[in-house]
Amino acid sequence: MLSFTPYSYPKSHSVKEILLSSLTAGVVVYLFLIIFQPFGTENFHHPYKYLILFPYTLIFGAAFFISSLCVSRFDEWNLVSELLKILAILFLGSVFSYFYNSLFISHVPLSFENYGYMFLYSMAIGIPTSSIYILSRYIYLKNSRENISEDIDSISNPVNSTKAVLTISINTTELRVAEDDFLCIQSMENYCTLYYLDNNTVKKLLLRISLSGILMQVQTQTIKRCHRSYIVNLEKVKSLKGNAQGYKLILPEIDFNIPVSRSFISVSIPQLQKLYISYYSSITEA
Template identity: 30%
Template sequence: MLKNIFDIFVQPYPQRERTNTQALIHSLGEGVFLYLFFVLFEPFDISEWNDPNKYFKLLGFSFVTSASTYFHRQILPSIFPKFHEEKNWVIWKEIVGVLFLLLIITTGNVAYGSAIFKWGFTLSNWLTFFSWVVGIGIFPTVFWVLSDYIYQLKKYSQPIVIQEIKDNQADEKLKLIAENEKDYIELKNKDLLYIESADNYSTIYFLKAEKTEKLLLRSSLTRLESQIEDKNIVRTHRSFIANLDHVIKVSGNAQGYKLHLNHTDMLVPVARKFSFLIEKLR
């Protein structure tokens, strides 16, 4: 029983894909929410403050919170990319990530309070503020993460029957050119399996004499995508392009759909925003 409970925390969990603009909007929204919460309910003895600039000074806590959440969403993943890889992202990492965010928010707000209100940056003050932050955030966080996991698991684990693969690509050829305009690969559309990006490089997986081969090109995935005209060779994820004509099965977990392709054991992920592609396979 206990083992089954702990097993839940190592299950795959989706990471939210956000652009810098989306992350900024979400973070500002959370800061505004905190400010309104402080103004409307005046918790933590705020109602006893006798300061004509009270509401202006409360904006500082809002700013610190927005900056902390943006740092957590966008900056940390770029500093520790391996830890934040979606294929290795599980429930316990999501929960620990949120707790770390609460720690950042606490530290930032105690530092702000010490500078503006002369609280004193002491361990006692930090622990007091951290208990407030955790008291407000921890239980809704755990409940939300587990509830969202169950919802996503049910949504993406439904069996999907796909159409029999048809060779729609005949002998059309595809040429993918690297950024230096010198290195390239030319192959038949039907021989391309998938392309995976890694930083400024892309690895192309393809068939040659019925065997799977790969070639590394210095090029972004977006640049290679612009060179592809075949409607069945499509972007499925921020890091993947897949040839839908090679899909033999679709599976899924809480992170989303996975494409099983001919001639490879690699499961190509399908990001939520590309879930509509699954309809092409039914």
Template identity: 30%
Template sequence: MIIIFNKNMKIIQIKLLCSLNKNTIFVLLMRGLIKKYIVFVFILLLSVQLFAQENIEQIEKIDSLNEHALELSRTDHEATLELSEQALELSREIDYKDGQINSLLLIGTVYKSIAAYDKAAEYYFDALEIARETEDDARISICLNNIGNVYQAQHNYSKSLEYYKMSLNIEEELDNTEQMAIRLYNIGVVYESLDSLDKALTYYYNSLLLEEENNNPIGIYYALYGIAGVERQLGHYESAEGNIIRALDIVRDENDQYGLSFCFNELGKLKFAQSDYNAAINAFDSSMYYASAKGLRQEVLENYYDLSKTYFAKGNSNKAYLMLMEYVALKDTLQGIEMGSKVEEIEARYKVEQKEKEIEFLKELTGLKDQKADSERRNRYYLLISIFLLLVYSVIKLRAITNRVISLFLISSAGFALLFIAAILLRLFSAATDYTFLNAFADVFMYSVPFLFIALLVSERVLLKRYLAKAGQINTELDSIEQKPALEMIQLDFDAKDDDLAVPLKDLLVFEASDNYVSVFYRKNDKIEKVLRRGSLKMVEDQLGKHELIQRCHKSFIVNISNVEKVSGNAQGYKLHFRDLEFSIPVSRSFPRAMIQKLKNQG
């Protein structure tokens, strides 16, 4: 037990120490450390899993929104835009790059479909920038291809070729033959639009080779269809016929009625170029059949026109006239529909722009709310930090009146673990999707603070009361040590009868053990006297045990503490000094520290 006094010899602090075997202490510490480590790892893994689960749920929600938007992209532009915007905002919140790219591409597709090419390009370029940040070459290629589509729709063929070729280069580096075949076909279409038929044919054939390598029937059909059209224009009729017949076989196997309509129309044009008018009429009729079945009005219109030309070339004017009338009637209808479509397109574009304005307004409103939330969050964190510091101060105050650090640490750790578990449970059972673990922990901490303060204050009062009572008891005991009368005589009996010794208590200094003898140092006529008597310190201690001023300070020394002149040394080893005594007296570590402090003050 360590007792610390103030100048008036009143106890101001008491610390209790337990002496344990070193091996025992090591084992206990290791057990404690292992338990703390296991608890720490468990809590860490649980928190990591919780945060990961939150991100996974958000990513799944974003992907679901984008998939739903893709399904609606051809039928409901407004809904597609709204879903894509939601997915984009959520992706930005958790920095989910893939989600951002997909959302931006979908939004760009909506604007492209309503001929808002500038807006479409803007979103495609935003997606391209993110893809380049993430160094995702596959997505970079997709973005470049979509930008090429926009330029192609605007008849800006030079820019379209530039982006298609950049995309093709990336796919070649990735060795993605499926996407390479598509890019080659797109470039072939652009060259055909530019009447660069030789280049178009080269790209179509390269696309065909890759599609055959990939065993992709639809891709093969597209490539053959493109090749047949170019060869027809170049006058390579035999090769063109072989390719278009092959394409027809593929679309029949695939039961692709769209493809059948296109291929039969191309076959009709080829037969017309070869002046085989009956075969041309049969091909155009077949194309008309499949186009009508699938509601391809533009294809039906083109077939009427081709049939009118074919009948006229054959010399059947009446039939040519009838086909021409059908053509004119359908064209007038389609122009009305086209005008209505343009109106619908303008209306759709207006709705999309209005929706975009609403979204921008909501973003601004959300931004203001976020700023307010940030301010409230900062104030909240400031309050939490202040409360935490107060708790730390309270624990330090407790530490000032007890040295049971392990108990304080365990209690504090247990309290923190309970708060942590409560926060996890609150987050798991919370219905709010934006209620994070940090918010839950902050709420639990805030609501538990009053109870924590009450517990700390009660603990401090109880401990303080307990130790003050103990201090009062020890002070009473110390105050009872009174100075004996100056002329009190000490009678000492030794082994030999003639060795008995009587010395005034005030003159007695030190007893020193010397083998089977005891050296007695005392003051006589203001000089130090030394006498040697046969006996042991145990014998002396037994005779003088009732004298509170006589204390054994070492295994070889007993001293009269009232004659100590000063104390030197430190906790590693103290020494007592007596006036005129030529040597100092060592003090063992078991000697009460309270007595040392009293002797220091006495000196």
């Protein structure tokens, strides 16, 4: 039997990925409506029938986008959280669909009873499509974990032995990454995602190790923990935004910002200031 609760679940961090997923979700709903024509849709005859059904694509796509954008701020995410997000999407979609159907298609009076029918319709459409979406992403993550050792082998040998090299031991496997190529680490429960550069291309690798376990192996003068879920190479930080209530570090190589917890501000921010002072001094002297 599968136990879904303890497993972390892949969550979109970039707006571009969220937008693409939202468009896909909307198109899937539209295809479901025109192919299977449920809830009496086959008896609805109109010269612009498929055009009238198209707004449901925008409705469910927008609901998916809004919900995914809101949850992208959370650090920890698992299958139960994803299921709750799907329910929120179906709820939002049913509300927007109800108003669209009542005001522009059926022209029936607004009532809680009529909305109840729309909510059931939305659930009937959303549950099978959402199940396919959730299981496919879950299987993808599960397979990624099973292939960790194969991915590690591809970066085990550093390109340039003259560079400072970080050595990370995971069970019986050992991987080495040049310190200059190290970007950051993001944790998800007992797994960490390592972001690094390989020939100036950003790569990421899922590792089965806790953040505290990997921190002891990679921490240097410039590689520090800045959040309960993040380790960052401070030399790769090009700018930061926010204030003492909530700083975010910006690395141009990755498409998401790295938060800095209050408890780590006293460690991270002064060191960043030293790096910037040293950097600008070298430019001035040159």
